[in-house]
Amino acid sequence: MSKADTTDAATDSGVIQSVSGPVVTARDLDARMNDVVYVGDEGLMGEVIEIEGDLTTVQVYEETSGVGPGEPVENTGEPLSVDLGPGMLDAIYDGVQRPLDVLEGKMGSPYLDRGVDAPGIDLEEEWEFEPEVAEGDVVEPGDVVGVVEETVTIDHKVMVPPDYEGGEVVAVESGSFDVTETVVELDNGEEVSMHQEWPVREARPANDKKTPRTPLVSGQRILDGLFPIAKGGTAAIPGPFGSGKTVTQHQLAKYADADIIVYVGCGERGNEMTEVIEDFPELEDPANGNPLMARTSLIANTSNMPVAARESCIYTGITIAEYYRDMGYDVALMADSTSRWAEAMREISSRLEEMPGEEGYPAYLAARLAQFYERAGYFENINGTEGSVSAIGAVSPPGGDFSEPVTQNTLRIVKTFWALDADLAERRHFPSINWNESYSLYKDQLDPWFEDEVADDWAERRQWAVDVLDEETELQEIVQLVGKDALPDDQQLTLEVARYLREAYLQQNAFHPVDTFCPPEKTYLMLTTIQTFNDEAFDALDAGVPIEEIIDIESAPRINRIGVQEDYEEYVEDLKAEITEELRSLY
């Protein structure tokens, strides 16, 4: 059930039989699987996860210390749901969609107390509803009946809930209303308000899933340039601690060209969420200059918050994402980290004494991961619009070992793999995405977009870069044995070109005000500059210029500064000319 239901709709109540951490069993409770229940004298929120004979097992979304047998358990009779409606953007929620700012006020404390509830959207705030239907129109489930300006960036489409029947509009309102008030009435008696609810564990319906053909442009060179993800695509970022998962996710949340960002901090650091809350209102949306928070919804279940709510926060996030998708928006969801979600599943499963699978994870781990990523995609919505949910999950493998179950099961599903590398991170090569191991299966289907929008030799240039980097990897093995000077001149030159690829093109400083965001045009121009150096340098070498002289030219090191240039077009043009001139002057 959603917390907007103020009624005490308990259909039954039972008695606590035992308590073990977040898992409570109750006797005499008439409940269905996944019903939301309130546990104990303090009414802690929980969800039914197992029913056996007279015993019902509940996972509790709050701390259970002090709760004991004999205390009551009340069933609401409804599954765990989210409140959907205007007010979800520029908001920060916990794992069961309680707004953290509201909780702070209600609890009167910076600490999260127990047994305090709040609806996911403000039930009293009034919104200016502009109808888009008139009396006599026939509407179907999913159809847009009006809009509300939710933030400066986003128009919130008010839709007929998917589980309605639809019919002829018999009354339409216009003006200021709160989300509980009816704004459109249908002939069959159905009333549409700006608020709907949806059970989080169920995907919202859509007509069709299509092949994604547009990139989710990230402004990160190595991603857009070598391993692009599509709008509606899936990606995994596995890596040991400190390798750059969170920074990469934050960069995507800041710069990806999605309409809506849903950022799920799942079992990670409190300060990382605080950073987003503090930074995003100040940062500009690259698409329109508005504050970034105007397109962002945050869900925070940090590592010290209750484990059961960590299990649910992923579902809360994806359901909110789907709802904006239904409006025709491109939504990008980041989950940092899906491993914490899997571990929460494992912890609950072990308290249930279920048969453990690999590494103690429950046997349904793979299925749950697949179900989650399946909810991403490029969709034709039930109202005929097109919208997408891109899902990007960080993975935190124990000991940085990718052979563990969460990484492996994730890689079986996702189509983009950004492999983070501790060695690169140690030498502060950021983003430390390993270019040999990473891949994108969307590359080919996205090339036409890049060729139309950026440059028609986009794919060719990329292939050149990949080839040079591959060759470097091979040559490095030899260098490790005999030193660089023992290589023939042309191979030494290749190493030099590859060095520029690594230092200028693949590295990108997320903390530099300019370098942090690199539009695809700049990514492309940087690559062409390196290629100019390559071509001119090989010509010089062929003309007999000694390798040392070529490598030592004065202009080449400026390639490494393209990233930090705001007026990069002019800079690149000059630089290419200088490199050419300097090299040609050598012979």
Place this chain on the structure above:
Amino acid sequence: MKEYQTITEISGPLVYAEVDEAIGYDEIVEIETAQGETLRGQVLESSEDVVAIQVFEGTSGIDRDASVRFLGETMKMPVTEDLLGRVLDGSGRPIDDGPEIVPEERQDIVGAAINPYSREYPEEFIETGVSAIDGMNTLVRGQKLPIFSSSGQPHSELAMQIARQASVPEEEEGGDDEEGSEFAVIFGAMGITQEEANEFMEDFERTGALERSVVFMNLADDPAVERTVTPRMVLTTAEYLAFEKDYHVLVILTDMTNYCEALREIGAAREEVPGRRGYPGYMYTDLAQLYERAGRIKGRDGSVTQIPILTMPGDDDTHPIPDLTGYITEGQIYVDPDLNSQGLQPPINVLPSLSRLMDDGIGEGLTREDHADVKDQMFAAYAEGEDLRDLVNIVGREALSELDNKYLDFADAFESEFIDQGFEQNRDIEETLSIGWDLLSMLPKDALNRIDEEFIEEYYREDDSEREVVEAAD
């Protein structure tokens, strides 16, 4: 309060007793043995007729006839500012000869999670006086930055150096608005030896730091299970001093490895399905509930900064204890046995070390405008030099280019000049950065591709003689 003589099973640190009333999860229990000894414990699992109790002092001496009392409340720490200057045992009872402690409040030791919305992002530079930290892995107020070490390494010396030297630069100069926010150290020992504990105590006494410290001692021969409450006592005290009494609290917890071993022991006694390498599957969550108690809170003047120390079994950072810690803390400082055997003090390996909060804590107005660039370049140059060391062993210096040779020299000088400052030297950030530029000036300007050209103009030492001083010094 009812008393039971209903113990049905004793197993490792656990006692099972039958009850006929509702007992709350996590509730505190007193067990009185036939010898009249009173032991304390906590309810780990509660069902209608039987409860599982974890006994802090261990179960020896308990038999079926021991009586069990449930206190009806969860574990509390009595807190007051008067705790400063006191030495307590691992359960928070005074073990010095001081006066009785009159608590101002009794606070639940299982701290509730800080609402992420109520946090304030930490970005105030703490000058530790240690170049490897200040220059390369800067610590800020409210950060949790562990020391990853292994047995026999001088991690305690490093921690003491930090505790002694830590200061916040502007405060010394102006001290204006921060008035009243004093500095306090809380030291939590878990299973360390008497000798190690003495080192800390002597250092505290020598420098007069004890007055502004609270010491919690659970030593190697103290009950292992008690170790699971010690850090909670420590952090409850820290939060009280920071967020109610405006102190800037530095918490040193040593050794987290012993804490984790205690968790494992309890898990095994409960016959739980073990996680990786026998540690409980919930160890991540458990550790997070400690480490996440560092931070700053909006509208409060104080802060809790944590420096947990852990000795990595087998010096292996993929072991669950450092691994899970690194996934939670805001970076880590590596103490390196190789550097230690080369005599470097402190033997910090900066490459795998990291401070995640550094980026917002440094730069113009905080440390210095060129700090970020200098740090990036030094990391890159040192990593390059480190790589070349392997190669030079095979092919010799002559086979390397001039530039490569400079990187090798840089790496050597970086260790001898920058890192090896001794445990007693206190360097301010200007000095640290200045040594940084001495070293970077060993490399040609062109190679400094991570540094803004403007800063190269300003700080690069063209003067050769100055460079030679550095080279000659190593």
